[in-house]
Amino acid sequence: MNAPLHPLATQYVVADLNDPGECARIEGFVRECGGSLFQRPQWLRAVEAGTGQKATGIIAERLGAIIGWLPLSSIASPLFGRALVSSGFGVGGGVLSDDGQVACELCRMAEELASRTSHSTIELRGGAIPPDWRTWSDRHANFSADLAGDDEAQLLWVQRKQRADIRKSLDADLAVTTGRDRADRAAHYALYAQSVHSLGTPVFPSSLFDAMLDAFPDNSDILTVHSPDSPVASVLSFYHQGTVMPFWGGGSFAARALKANERMYFELMLHARRRGMSRFDFGRSKTGSGPFNYKKNWGFEPQPLTYGMWNAPDREPRDLDPTDASYSAKIALWKKLPLPLANLIGPHIARGLG
Numbered sequence: 001m002n003a004p005l006h007p008l009a010t011q012y013v014v015a016d017l018n019d020p021g022e023c024a025r026i027e028g029f030v031r032e033c034g035g036s037l038f039q040r041p042q043w044l045r046a047v048e049a050g051t052g053q054k055a056t057g058i059i060a061e062r063l064g065a066i067i068g069w070l071p072l073s074s075i076a077s078p079l080f081g082r083a084l085v086s087s088g089f090g091v092g093g094g095v096l097s098d099d100g101q102v103a104c105e106l107c108r109m110a111e112e113l114a115s116r117t118s119h120s121t122i123e124l125r126g127g128a129i130p131p132d133w134r135t136w137s138d139r140h141a142n143f144s145a146d147l148a149g150d151d152e153a154q155l156l157w158v159q160r161k162q163r164a165d166i167r168k169s170l171d172a173d174l175a176v177t178t179g180r181d182r183a184d185r186a187a188h189y190a191l192y193a194q195s196v197h198s199l200g201t202p203v204f205p206s207s208l209f210d211a212m213l214d215a216f217p218d219n220s221d222i223l224t225v226h227s228p229d230s231p232v233a234s235v236l237s238f239y240h241q242g243t244v245m246p247f248w249g250g251g252s253f254a255a256r257a258l259k260a261n262e263r264m265y266f267e268l269m270l271h272a273r274r275r276g277m278s279r280f281d282f283g284r285s286k287t288g289s290g291p292f293n294y295k296k297n298w299g300f301e302p303q304p305l306t307y308g309m310w311n312a313p314d315r316e317p318r319d320l321d322p323t324d325a326s327y328s329a330k331i332a333l334w335k336k337l338p339l340p341l342a343n344l345i346g347p348h349i350a351r352g353l354g
Contacts, residue, residue: 010060010105011061011062012106012109013058013061014056014057014058014113015041015056015058015059017041023045026041026057026066027042029066029096030096033096035096036126036240037090038071038093038125039069039071039087039092039094039096041057042215043087043090043215044087046212047087047211049207049211049215050209051204051208052351053073053351053354054074054076055074056073056074056113057069057070057071057072058106058109060097060105060106067097067099068103069097070086070094070095070106070109071086071096072086073085073087073088073354075354077353077354078352079349079352082118083119083122083123084119084122084123085354086122086123086124086125086127087125089354090125091125091142091283091284091305092125093125093126093127094124094126094127094128094129095107095124095128097128100128107124107128107129110122110310111310114310119312120311120312120315120317121310121315122309122310124309126306129308133308133309133310134309134310137304137306138287138304139287140284140287140304141285141287141292141304142283142302142303143285143296143298143302144243144280145157145300145301146279147272147280148273155167155266158298159297162297166259166262166263168259169258169259169262169266173227173228174225174227174232174263175226176226176264178223178224180217180221184222184234185209185210185222187224188209188222188234188235188236189209191231191233191250191251191252192209192248193342193343194251194252194339196250197337197339197342198253199335200335201350202345202350203342203343203346203347203350204248204346205347212236216238219240220237220238220239222234222237225260225264227254231252232251232252232255233249233250233251233252233260234250234251235248235249235265236248237272239275239277242278242279243277243278243281244271244277245281246281246282246283247283249264251264265282282295282298282300287304
């Protein structure tokens, strides 16, 4: 795996992300190439710190310089099997290289690594994908748009129905805070856990959110909307290359009547512009889902995402699509669990989803 394809040509090496120097080299390459947040070693290392899923990846080098990088998280779960994912717990990732042959060879090296380490599946969330891998572009779409120049222009950019809801929330007795301390984290996790439970989804471990906030101290924060009685909506966001990415958000049952989620995202747009951001990335949603339509109603246009998968011969690929019919009964059952029990069990399951 660590030998060159032929002398003095391109070498493909499994990265040692425990080596600060190695990480710094790759971070520099990602930065120079304009790579995504999910291609940064820092993201992979935070995933490992928060969930135990190992950070790894493959480097392509020529004459000592990095010319390609495939970030990978080794996701191991007794329920969902073992997969190399680019990138774990992210919505993007994949190969970073401007050389098509190098990009393809990095994927071939990933196949070899997967076979050697008993991973039945490789999942690429973007980037170049070998033509013999399975690909799809109809399951997820991303939503992003430029931020407006001032607060009023931002409000007018939002489509009429959502704009009316924002105006209602602005007239309501709601307060907005941003921060990163223990109270911010606790309020966010409680609201996020309640929100995903209502969808029938196990909640991620709080350690994942803590690890992410600690890994990106200058480029992440939590924005929370409060009613007079309690926090009602909260979102953990990242800031990368001039773009704000609300990544993990949720609200209480009371949030809907208060239009607190609308207030939360609108306030985040204003907060991000004041931080110097110029673009709002609303993230991905499953095609045709409620969140998909919700984002369209704001005025965002869906942009299909192309993902790819390889699975070992004679092995079934892992299927984590909650819209699959096989999951409907499990989702319905999970919704019926008492929230404290779901929050106790959920993190042990969700850390294997990746």
